[in-house]
Amino acid sequence: MRIMVIGSGGREHTLLWKIKNDNSETKLFAVPGNGGTHDIAECIPAKTVQPEYIADMAIKNNISLTVVGPEVPLAEGISDVFQQKELKIFGPIRKAAKLEASKSFAKEFMKQNKIPTANFEIADSYDGGIQILERRVFPCVIKYDGLAAGKGVLVANDFDEAIDFLEKIYRDKIFGDKNNKIIIEDCLEGREMSYLIFTDTVDFIPMVPAKDYKRVFDNDEGPNTGGMGCYSPPSLFNQELEELIQKNVVVPTIKGLQKENIDYRGVLYFGLMLTQKGPYVLEYNVRFGDPETQVILPRMESNLVEIMEAVTEQSLKQCSIRWSNKKSLCVILASAGYPGKYEVGKEIKGLEKIKDLDVIIFHAGTTRENGKTLTAGGRVLAVTATANTFTEARDKVYKAIDIIDFEGKHYRKDIGLE
Ligand code: AMP
Ligand code: GLY
Numbered sequence: 053m054r055i056m057v058i059g060s061g062g063r064e065h066t067l068l069w070k071i072k073n074d075n076s077e078t079k080l081f082a083v084p085g086n087g088g089t090h091d092i093a094e095c096i097p098a099k100t101v102q103p104e105y106i107a108d109m110a111i112k113n114n115i116s117l118t119v120v121g122p123e124v125p126l127a128e129g130i131s132d133v134f135q136q137k138e139l140k141i142f143g144p145i146r147k148a149a150k151l152e153a154s155k156s157f158a159k160e161f162m163k164q165n166k167i168p169t170a171n172f173e174i175a176d177s178y179d180g181g182i183q184i185l186e187r188r189v190f191p192c193v194i195k196y197d198g199l200a201a202g203k204g205v206l207v208a209n210d211f212d213e214a215i216d217f218l219e220k221i222y223r224d225k226i227f228g229d230k231n232n233k234i235i236i237e238d239c240l241e242g243r244e245m246s247y248l249i250f251t252d253t254v255d256f257i258p259m260v261p262a263k264d265y266k267r268v269f270d271n272d273e274g275p276n277t278g279g280m281g282c283y284s285p286p287s288l289f290n291q292e293l294e295e296l297i298q299k300n301v302v303v304p305t306i307k308g309l310q311k312e313n314i315d316y317r318g319v320l321y322f323g324l325m326l327t328q329k330g331p332y333v334l335e336y337n338v339r340f341g342d343p344e345t346q347v348i349l350p351r352m353e354s355n356l357v358e359i360m361e362a363v364t365e366q367s368l369k370q371c372s373i374r375w376s377n378k379k380s381l382c383v384i385l386a387s388a389g390y391p392g393k394y395e396v397g398k399e400i401k402g403l404e405k406i407k408d409l410d411v412i413i414f415h416a417g418t419t420r421e422n423g424k425t426l427t428a429g430g431r432v433l434a435v436t437a438t439a440n441t442f443t444e445a446r447d448k449v450y451k452a453i454d455i456i457d458f459e460g461k462h463y464r465k466d467i468g469l470e
Contacts, residue, residue: 054114055357056081057093058100058130059121062384062416062434063342067119068093069414070349070356078357081113087425088415100125103133110139117142119360120318123339127153127199131318142360144338148309148316151336155204156197156233158336165308167301168332172237178222184236185214196221197233202266202278203391207239242327244334245286246344247297250359250373252366253309253316256302257359258294260284260351260375262344268391270466277391278431281467283381283442284347288326297324297331305336317363346414346434347380381445382436383453383467387417388460390430398427398459411452412436427458442468 055071055078057064065088068080072092083106085095096109101124110118118134120126120143129146143149150157162169170193175181185192194217196204204227208214220226221234244266248259263286268274301322309316321337321344340348349356353374362371387394396417403413403425414436417429433456437448446468453463 053078053116053357054081055079056083056110056113056115056118057121058083058106058118058125060084060086060100060416061121061342062414062431063340063345064121065089065414065416066345066349066434067121067340067356069412070352074355075357081109081115083109086415087418087420087428088413090420101128103128103130106130107133107137107139110134111137116140117357117361117364119143121339121342123149123152123199123337126318126338140361140364142318142364144316144318148314148318149338151320152338153199154197154231154233155195155235155335159235159237161308161312162333165304165311167304167308168330170237170240170332170334172235174233174235176233178218181218181222181234181236182215185211185218188236190214191239193237193239194218195235195237196227196231197235198227198231200227202276205276240325240327240332240334242325242332243286243288245289245324245326246341247302247322247324248341248344248348249302249320249322250363250368251306251316251318251320252363252368253306253314254366255369256306256320257368257371257373258298258302259348259373261286261289261294262341262347263287264341264344265464265467268386268462268464270464275391277386279341279343279384280386280464281381281383282343282347283379283445283468284344284351285379287470293326293331297322301331301333317366342416343382343384343434346382346436350380350412350436350438351376351378376438378438378440379442379445380436380438381442381449381468382414382434383449383463384416384431385433385435385453385456385458386431386462387427387429388462390462394430395460396426396428400425400427400432400456400458402455402457405455406452409448409452409455410437411448413452413456432458432461
């Protein structure tokens with residue numbers, strides 16, 4: 053088989069690693085990949101938002117399955133282009149990807165299908181936003197409607213903070229000027245959990261859940277990031293909770309997709325808040341999570357390719373997935389300054405010294421130049437370990453982190469400590 057993975061992050065390195073582990077004969081391609089994917093895949097330098105070009109690459113390289121990592125190419129319709137050319141692709145079409153690409157679309161979908169989510173109002177101008185804020189109690193949550201790489205949400209503690217965010221959106225246009233919608237919603241209290249499923253619209257198979265750490269600093273302080281660490285399974289997860297999530301959230305979502313004629317084939321990720329009233333949906337993502345994938349896939353014992361093919365062929369009903377009972381934990385090494393401005397091009401040292409430690413290094417923002425591995429992004433590496441206990445997994449990960457070094461290395465020290 054010849055499989056191509058689109059994207060350049062830790063999630064995509066993990067996908068390639070898992071596919072290779074299960075199918076050693078498979079020839080892998082990464083578009084564009086990163087400093088760590090060279091070892092297992094042929095890296096093709098291309099932007100991930102060039103669907104026609106990437107489809108041509110798939111034809112030229114005789115690719116049998118393309119797997120899309122990030123949300124942007126899905127929102128731009130890469131799966132539609134592939135399907136028109138009768139190329140097999142794992143990831144939802146544009147209409148379905150709107151569940152992530154437009155938060156107002158997702159909120160209306162949830163309201164329509166009675167899926168628990170925070171009460172919300174939608175504005176499409178600065179003045180409209182202010183009018184809503186004037187009658188709101190604080191804290192409340194303001195969300196930019198479109199894709200914003202995890203930076204489009206503010207939990208506003210007071211009116212001034214809220215206005216400040218509105219000014220950035222409408223006056224400074226920090227997210228561009230194509231989409232002028234915002235959502236203002238109630239602030240929910242509880243613990244967060246990432247619950248991901250494979251679905252082909254007819255059926256679904258859940259993955260093991262994960263807990264993501266979004267804030268940049270220990271004790272959940274500082275701004276939101278793409279994710280600074282993760283572990284699986286979350287401590288409060290049990291069968292009763294899983295049944296509740298499926299009954300109140302997953303099944304109504306699948307039924308809603310069917311009712312609204314949205315053909316969804318891929319991963320659907322539910323960002324949940326476990327409130328006193330039960331699980332509420334904070335957001336949908338139409339793809340694997342990052343860094344959730346780095347802890348979920350090391351626990352998957354079944355062949356991922358078989359599952360992805362079944363999703364694309366809409367035959368998921370015939371599949372099941374086996375998971376290991378091991379605990380899995382991952383810590384992100386980031387560049388100083390992330391999620392704000394940061395420097396790149398710093399040499400990463402020590403990677404060869406951790407080969408005997410029982411950890412997996414997934415590369416994210418890295419590149420390889422003249423035999424050296426250099427930093428090339430905000431989130432640089434994901435260090436993952438699996439073990440019988442979280443204490444053991446944590447020990448392995450942090451031992452490796454002590455050895456890996458680059459200028460400005462920043463990481464959270466509290467991953468896996470509740
Ligand atoms: P989202 O991209 O919608 O998942 O939001 C990013 C983060 O903002 C979430 O992971 C939560 O930590 C926080 N958040 C979003 N919506 C709410 C809400 N309604 N109440 C409390 N926190 C929220
Ligand atoms: N870790 C959050 C995300 O993938 O969106």
